[in-house]
Amino acid sequence: MWKRILLILCLLCPMALHAALDLNGITMTASVNKTTLTMEDELILTVTVDGTASNISPQLPSMPAFNVYARSSSKQINNFHAVTTFEYVMLPRFPGKTTIGPVTLSYGNKIYKTDPIDITVFRTNTAAKQPARSAKNATPSASPKTAAPIEQAPADMPPLERDLYNAAARNGDKDFFMVAAVDNNSPYVNQTATLGVRFYYTRPFLDNAPYTPPSISNLFMEEISTSEGRQTIGGKAYLYMEKRYAVSGVTPGKAQAGAASVRYIPATNLRLSMFDRMFAAVGQEEETVSSNVVPLTIRAVPEAGKPKSFYGAVGKGYTISASADRTSVEAGEAVNLTVNVNGPGNLKPTSDLKLSNMTGFKVYDVVSNSGTVPANGALKSYKIFKTVLVPVSSGTYTIPALDWSYFDPQAGAYRTIRTKPISIEVSPSTKADTGFDFGAHSDLGGGFRQLGQDIRYLKADIAPEQDSLLSTLARWNFLTYIFVALLAVCAVFALLDKKTLAGKRALAKARAQLKNAESEEAVADALSVYLAIRYGVHTASLPLRNISAALKKRGCPEPLVKRFETLWQRVDAARFAPVDLQGEGTAELSRQAAELMKDMDKGGRL
Amino acid sequence: MKKLFLALSLCALWLLPAAAADMQNAEEMYRSGKFAAALGEYEDLLQNYPNDPHLYYNIGNCYFKMGSLGLAVANYYRAFRLSPRDKDIRHNLSMALQNSGERLVPAGMPEIMHRMFFSLRLNELKGLMLLGLWLFCSLACVWLLKRRFGKMALSVLVVFVLLAAWYTWRSKLEKAPLAVVAAPIAELRSGPGTNFPASANIGQGHLLLVQDTKDNWYDVVVKSQGLQGWIEADALEKI
Numbered sequence: 001m002w003k004r005i006l007l008i009l010c011l012l013c014p015m016a017l018h019a020a021l022d023l024n025g026i027t028m029t030a031s032v033n034k035t036t037l038t039m040e041d042e043l044i045l046t047v048t049v050d051g052t053a054s055n056i057s058p059q060l061p062s063m064p065a066f067n068v069y070a071r072s073s074s075k076q077i078n079n080f081h082a083v084t085t086f087e088y089v090m091l092p093r094f095p096g097k098t099t100i101g102p103v104t105l106s107y108g109n110k111i112y113k114t115d116p117i118d119i120t121v122f123r124t125n126t127a128a129k130q131p132a133r134s135a136k137n138a139t140p141s142a143s144p145k146t147a148a149p150i151e152q153a154p155a156d157m158p159p160l161e162r163d164l165y166n167a168a169a170r171n172g173d174k175d176f177f178m179v180a181a182v183d184n185n186s187p188y189v190n191q192t193a194t195l196g197v198r199f200y201y202t203r204p205f206l207d208n209a210p211y212t213p214p215s216i217s218n219l220f221m222e223e224i225s226t227s228e229g230r231q232t233i234g235g236k237a238y239l240y241m242e243k244r245y246a247v248s249g250v251t252p253g254k255a256q257a258g259a260a261s262v263r264y265i266p267a268t269n270l271r272l273s274m275f276d277r278m279f280a281a282v283g284q285e286e287e288t289v290s291s292n293v294v295p296l297t298i299r300a301v302p303e304a305g306k307p308k309s310f311y312g313a314v315g316k317g318y319t320i321s322a323s324a325d326r327t328s329v330e331a332g333e334a335v336n337l338t339v340n341v342n343g344p345g346n347l348k349p350t351s352d353l354k355l356s357n358m359t360g361f362k363v364y365d366v367v368s369n370s371g372t373v374p375a376n377g378a379l380k381s382y383k384i385f386k387t388v389l390v391p392v393s394s395g396t397y398t399i400p401a402l403d404w405s406y407f408d409p410q411a412g413a414y415r416t417i418r419t420k421p422i423s424i425e426v427s428p429s430t431k432a433d434t435g436f437d438f439g440a441h442s443d444l445g446g447g448f449r450q451l452g453q454d455i456r457y458l459k460a461d462i463a464p465e466q467d468s469l470l471s472t473l474a475r476w477n478f479l480t481y482i483f484v485a486l487l488a489v490c491a492v493f494a495l496l497d498k499k500t501l502a503g504k505r506a507l508a509k510a511r512a513q514l515k516n517a518e519s520e521e522a523v524a525d526a527l528s529v530y531l532a533i534r535y536g537v538h539t540a541s542l543p544l545r546n547i548s549a550a551l552k553k554r555g556c557p558e559p560l561v562k563r564f565e566t567l568w569q570r571v572d573a574a575r576f577a578p579v580d581l582q583g584e585g586t587a588e589l590s591r592q593a594a595e596l597m598k599d600m601d602k603g604g605r606l
Numbered sequence: 607m608k609k610l611f612l613a614l615s616l617c618a619l620w621l622l623p624a625a626a627a628d629m630q631n632a633e634e635m636y637r638s639g640k641f642a643a644a645l646g647e648y649e650d651l652l653q654n655y656p657n658d659p660h661l662y663y664n665i666g667n668c669y670f671k672m673g674s675l676g677l678a679v680a681n682y683y684r685a686f687r688l689s690p691r692d693k694d695i696r697h698n699l700s701m702a703l704q705n706s707g708e709r710l711v712p713a714g715m716p717e718i719m720h721r722m723f724f725s726l727r728l729n730e731l732k733g734l735m736l737l738g739l740w741l742f743c744s745l746a747c748v749w750l751l752k753r754r755f756g757k758m759a760l761s762v763l764v765v766f767v768l769l770a771a772w773y774t775w776r777s778k779l780e781k782a783p784l785a786v787v788a789a790p791i792a793e794l795r796s797g798p799g800t801n802f803p804a805s806a807n808i809g810q811g812h813l814l815l816v817q818d819t820k821d822n823w824y825d826v827v828v829k830s831q832g833l834q835g836w837i838e839a840d841a842l843e844k845i
Contacts, residue, residue, distance in 0.1 A: 393804030459660035472732030483743035490750035
């Protein structure tokens, strides 16, 4: 029984304690750590709730003049007395006098309110050190919009900063905004201008805020730098993040740097954990701000006075240097020539160096490599030209000075810079000119594979004597003279008298026989000898018609053949007729035979 | 006269075994990779056999193995002139020329035609040509005296003219003042001196036609490239 009573009492005790704590009601007070502060100071608002241990949450009033960026709470219980303290860390947004309204707490069907707190915010520390006078003269700022004047940037500010400053001043009524400006709205082709983009904010936002760079048209763009800063616009303190780009026009005409944008999630007055800040708190709405579009007009460089060595670079302060990887080579060996151009602006779109007047060298194509390096908020470019020079013969050669021109936009004139000449000593080559691969192999098919090729082996003996018949004949050259002489003699015979030796010999022999002829028989013999020698026709035992046919065949003219037939018949008649019938006589036949042979010798062909 | 003939025969009988021994000795050196020593042996032998194609061939082999492509080509070419039908000489010369960017058989000519063109040595070709001439003269005489064998004489004349053209061409080729680049690189200059600019580098083994000589310089034509210029005599080996 006692145990039950004790258990009930134990259960009732906390309830009684809680009731005891709340017995006299609660009190709530609000206080600040300072009532006068500057724009750079933090203001800590402390709300103390005395008399309750319950979970409570006071409601802050509307405070357009402050940004609450941190909140904390603590609870203390002493002797059945509970005190809960809430602290809010705030940053002022505008200078001037303002009031923190009553903090309210709804508890136990009652609404508790604190007293309002007057706060004076000064622009600078100097002003803050004179709170009385300032507070006295201060005018409560009913609205930041009407209180913040549009400020103009100082005249001595650089153009880009000034433009950005002024553009930002025109947006001073927003918590988040972006501006963009360029330091030169009408650059030349390839001349670099600087584009600045700033994201201003006066309230916190989650860290994960993606940034989209500006889109570009007819421009090259390279990021130069990223920075952060503060600017007070209309009395409001803004932080900004800035990105700078180097932009250069591609072709003459219109160009444009489009809007950059930031997507962000504004932070609420709730205190966010690191996890929330990094990965965005659930339930927060994403917002987007964009910068203004920046139009540009790209100008062409002047044609007048444009040198041949102008490759498109525009700017000022370019430098050029040339170097060879070695200055002493053999003929046929390669020399690597490197030409390095450095300077402001973008050298990427410039054309390659043209090498000429390289007397004594075989020049290969120029290969270029360019890049940019951000330096001191500007863009430094480099372009490296590399080529291979091969000296074709020995001697001392000079790589001449190479000209490189650029257009100076400030002076409005072309400038030319040049490298220093490089002397190359070329010695005669000691390398063999081979062009044959002994290791070359080919598949010959049929299971054979050619592995290489080599000369054939030695001859083991002295060459045998090569005296062939033809070689021997070549040594008998003297015979040529004999043959030629013989041919000449024959030709002389043939040309001088158109009579062949055979004809002459036959005529002579026949005449000799006729001269001594004493009978018709002798005349017939003489004719037979003549015909045999002269025409190769043998009359022995041949009938007359056969002899005539043979003579015609050997080219004897027809009249002579007729005369021969007549004479031959007379001779035959005289030879075989009785003596008293022999009318003409041997002398007459001899005469006729001689005449016939003479005519045959003159006109008869062989 | 008989005594002189006997003395010469004895000398030949004495020299032949000695030459064979030297050839064998040189071959042993060559086989063991002592190409320079083998070269010396062959050059000594060349003093006694100045027109031996086998010696030129072996000397060419030694130079080739020693990496002197130009001198190898020169000696192969000498051997080729002396013995154009030798297949080994043709092969090595062709290969050495190929190594230096030249070619033995001119472009466009079938190899069989080139082989036929060089199927006879120059003196054999001369003997054949003379034989044709003599035959023609004989037949022409017969025709003049007897008016016979006229067509045969004409045919022999045609053959003789062809042989004469062949011989003339071969003779021109073989007597042409050829040289080969013996140095690793020869510089072709526009004049006979180093003060004249060089227009080309010619690798060793290239064949050149020597046109003129001035001091220590040759006016040459690079046959394969059609280039003309002057080259120092030290860089060349005349064939």
